[in-house]
Amino acid sequence: xxxxxxxxxxxxxxxxxxxxxxxxxxxxxxxxxxxxxxxxxxxxxxxxxxxxxxxxxxxxxxxxxxxxxxxxxxxxxxxxxxxxxxxxxxxxxxxxxxxxxxxxxxxxxxxxxxxxxxxxxxxxxxxxxxxxxxxxxxxxxxxxxxxxxxxxxxxxxxxxxxxxxxxxxxxxxxxxxxxxxxxxxxxxxxxxxxxxxxxxxxxxxxxxxxxxxxxxxxxxxxxxxxxxxxxxxxxxxxxxxxxxxxxxxxxxxxxxxxxxxxxxxxxxxxxxxxxxxxxxxxxxxxxxxxxxxxxxxxxxxxxxxxxxxxxxxxxxxxxxxxxxxxxxxxxxxxxxxxxxxxxxxxxxxxxxxxxxxxxx
Amino acid sequence: xxxxxxxxxxxxxxxxxxxxxxxxxxxxxxxxxxxxxxxxxxxxxxxxxxxxxxxxxxxxxxxxxxxxxxxxxxxxxxxxxxxxxxxxxxxxxxxxxxxxxxxxxxxxxxxxxxxxxxxxxxxxxxxxxxxxxxxxxxxxxxxxxxxxxxxxxxxxxxxxxxxxxxxxxxxxxxxxxxxxxxxxxxxxxxxxxxxxxxxxxxxxxxxxxxxxxxxxxxxxxxxxxxxxxxxxxxxxxxxxxxxxxxxxxxxxxxxxxxxxxxxxxxxxxxxxxxxxxxxxxxxxxxxxxxxxxxxxxxxxxxxxx
Numbered sequence: 001x002x003x004x005x006x007x008x009x010x011x012x013x014x015x016x017x018x019x020x021x022x023x024x025x026x027x028x029x030x031x032x033x034x035x036x037x038x039x040x041x042x043x044x045x046x047x048x049x050x051x052x053x054x055x056x057x058x059x060x061x062x063x064x065x066x067x068x069x070x071x072x073x074x075x076x077x078x079x080x081x082x083x084x085x086x087x088x089x090x091x092x093x094x095x096x097x098x099x100x101x102x103x104x105x106x107x108x109x110x111x112x113x114x115x116x117x118x119x120x121x122x123x124x125x126x127x128x129x130x131x132x133x134x135x136x137x138x139x140x141x142x143x144x145x146x147x148x149x150x151x152x153x154x155x156x157x158x159x160x161x162x163x164x165x166x167x168x169x170x171x172x173x174x175x176x177x178x179x180x181x182x183x184x185x186x187x188x189x190x191x192x193x194x195x196x197x198x199x200x201x202x203x204x205x206x207x208x209x210x211x212x213x214x215x216x217x218x219x220x221x222x223x224x225x226x227x228x229x230x231x232x233x234x235x236x237x238x239x240x241x242x243x244x245x246x247x248x249x250x251x252x253x254x255x256x257x258x259x260x261x262x263x264x265x266x267x268x269x270x271x272x273x274x275x276x277x278x279x280x281x282x283x284x285x286x287x288x289x290x291x292x293x294x295x296x297x298x299x300x301x302x303x304x305x306x307x308x309x310x311x312x313x314x315x316x317x318x319x320x321x322x323x324x325x326x327x328x329x330x331x332x333x334x335x336x337x338x339x340x341x342x343x344x345x346x347x348x349x350x351x352x353x354x355x356x357x358x359x360x
Numbered sequence: 361x362x363x364x365x366x367x368x369x370x371x372x373x374x375x376x377x378x379x380x381x382x383x384x385x386x387x388x389x390x391x392x393x394x395x396x397x398x399x400x401x402x403x404x405x406x407x408x409x410x411x412x413x414x415x416x417x418x419x420x421x422x423x424x425x426x427x428x429x430x431x432x433x434x435x436x437x438x439x440x441x442x443x444x445x446x447x448x449x450x451x452x453x454x455x456x457x458x459x460x461x462x463x464x465x466x467x468x469x470x471x472x473x474x475x476x477x478x479x480x481x482x483x484x485x486x487x488x489x490x491x492x493x494x495x496x497x498x499x500x501x502x503x504x505x506x507x508x509x510x511x512x513x514x515x516x517x518x519x520x521x522x523x524x525x526x527x528x529x530x531x532x533x534x535x536x537x538x539x540x541x542x543x544x545x546x547x548x549x550x551x552x553x554x555x556x557x558x559x560x561x562x563x564x565x566x567x568x569x570x571x572x573x574x575x576x577x578x579x580x581x582x583x584x585x586x587x588x589x590x591x592x593x594x595x596x597x598x599x600x601x602x603x604x605x606x607x608x609x610x611x612x613x614x615x616x617x618x619x620x621x622x623x624x625x626x627x628x629x630x631x632x633x634x635x636x637x638x639x640x641x642x643x644x645x646x647x648x649x650x651x652x653x654x655x656x657x658x659x660x661x662x663x664x665x
Binding site for chain 1: 384385388551552553555556557558559560561562563566570571574575
């Protein structure tokens with residue numbers, strides 16, 4: 001999966017300083033009374049043909065980033081470059097035509113397919129929109145697309161309700177592939193599916209990437225899903241990136257207390273280690289992005305801060321995303337105390353070494 | 361490769377789908393509808409009533425207009441199965457012709473208000489912005505005028521008659537349809553499959569035509585059906601008040617109006633009761649059919665089973 005061979009030079013997708021805020025309307029006059037800070041100063045890059053897993057709990061802003069990249073949301077500031085071209089500078093007809101190169105696979109295949117269209121109509125839409133193959137060959141292309149996602153080409157006259165969840169997601173993937181995109185944003189592609197078919201869809205995505213050289217941004221809410229698919233992993237909390245690293249690095253040596261907490265929720269295959277493991281239960285709910293905590297946004301729920309006796313710095317100073325280990329500049333974490341975080345955990349189980357229950 | 365990644369269960373399901381268990385949206389709706397007992401009962405009753413109203417003038421030639429002074433207020437007899445009314449006209453003939461008038465008024469006004477409402481709702485919902493604001497405020501104004509006042513003013517200007525009844529009922533009911541259509545469009549704008557089309561780069565206009573309009577047909581059909589029932593009731597009420605069709609044209613509401621005389625109400629039920637029963641039957645059947653349609657036309661309700 002994540003080998004170091006052939007790391008391409010320039011990033012394919014580069015997101016820089018992305019800020020997305022939604023206005024809160026209030027009063028009779030519907031004036032803006034505040035802002036929900038959904039995404040705050042997020043930067044990352046994905047090399048061509050590779051996968052970045054973007055992980056965070058609901059409300060962390062991960063979906064908002066995905067939607068900003070496919071130009072459904074309008075970011076307040078920042079840049080999004082695909083193959084060097086600034087996507088945010090596009091508009092109107094030019095944007096419409098460029099949409100071919102970045103597509104999206106949606107979380108819920110039930111609601112993202114028009115219930116009144118047949119599979120053939122659903123797949124014909126992107127082809128028609130972008131004038132793809134000369135109309136005579138369109139049916140052949142639709143059959144080919146269905147074959148690519150492992151569906152029977154005879155399905156074209158069927159409606160979405162006639163399919164299982166996994167099959168519907170395959171239709172959604174085929175629709176994204178129809179325009180031959182370079183980048184696909186997969187927004188929780190398997191969260192709405194039965195556990196038994198999740199792996200099949202992940203395998204399909206992986207296989208398609210190898211075959212077509214696609215670049216993926218895979219959005220997920222747990223690290224287990226992303227581990228399977230991603231070369232690099234970025235962890236988000238409340239609109240900010242808290243840690244980003246090569247997948248192996250992140251799973252082997254997490255440096256942010258939030259990442260450590262997420263990892264503690266992923267079961268490990270070693271039974272003995274699993275028995276010794278204790279989960280970190282984060283207390284309380286994710287704070288409101290309309291009124292985010294000062295300093296480090298995670299400080300209100302941080303188990304490490306409790307252990308360290310509640311240092312002031314967490315409350316007052318926004319931590320920058322920096323490599324805790326200078327030897328591995330690709331691994332960056334936004335914590336004031338990454339060394340303490342690593343020292344506090346057992347390297348075998350990645351769980352804080354025995355002391356009183358953290359955060360309780 | 362990809363095809364082999366299908367699990368056995370999914371492969372089996374694929375076979376089923378291909379093997380002809382396939383069902384179009386129309387057939388699925390028909391299957392769901394026919395399983396709805398009350399709706400089927402309503403449909404059968406309604407079809408019977410419509411058939412009688414349509415065919416009776418041909419099959420049993422009766423005159424609902426010319427008075428027969430032998431039959432003045434007479435109880436049911438062999439010559440006049442439902443007796444005669446206060447002007448000596450055959451009640452059965454008047455009920456049948458009155459039903460025709462009611463059905464024409466009901467269906468006609470639905471056509472009028474669904475057309476106006478859909479047009480206004482579509483323009484407001486798909487254009488948004490200023491057009492939306494202006495159209496919806498006009499809608500609000502219509503909704504805030506008491507219907508009876510609107511009707512009386514309208515009828516006193518254009519005069520009574522079947523055409524005016526249809527027009528005025530259409531005028532009273534279109535705002536609800538406009539709101540429904542606009543609301544549906546606003547909901548659909550946020551639907552994931554519409555977002556998916558935007559991501560593909562489909563033009564807004566095409567999204568409205570290909571995705572939004574087809575998806576409001578279901579709710580619109582249901583509203584139109586229930587609208588038929590309300591319109592028939594309103595027509596009866598207007599005729600009852602003398603604002604409906606012009607006499608001597610028979611109307612169910614006008615027949616019931618004769619029960620305003622206490623002696624008729626107490627002693628000559630054959631004059632007004634048949635009309636009342638027919639109205640109740642029509643309205644109930646239409647409502648049952650509407651219920652059935654509501655369940656049958658929602659493709660998300662339950663997939664097969």
